[in-house]
Amino acid sequence: MLAKQPRETYKRHRPETTRLYQLVERYYSEFTDNLAEQSQYLPKHVVDLSFLYKSV
Numbered sequence: 839m840l841a842k843q844p845r846e847t848y849k850r851h852r853p854e855t856t857r858l859y860q861l862v863e864r865y866y867s868e869f870t871d872n873l874a875e876q877s878q879y880l881p882k883h884v885v886d887l888s889f890l891y892k893s894v
Contacts, residue, residue, distance in 0.1 A: 853859050873879055 854863075870880065879885075
């Protein structure tokens, strides 16, 4: 017989506390402005992340 495993509770990840998240949040608009000045742009799939929020 298998031993009953204790259930782990869900612990939310907190990406907003990471250094990477903070750097992107701080410099993203400046970075994209600098690209635009050079007539360069990020690909649409990088800029448009709305697909992440669509319900299934």
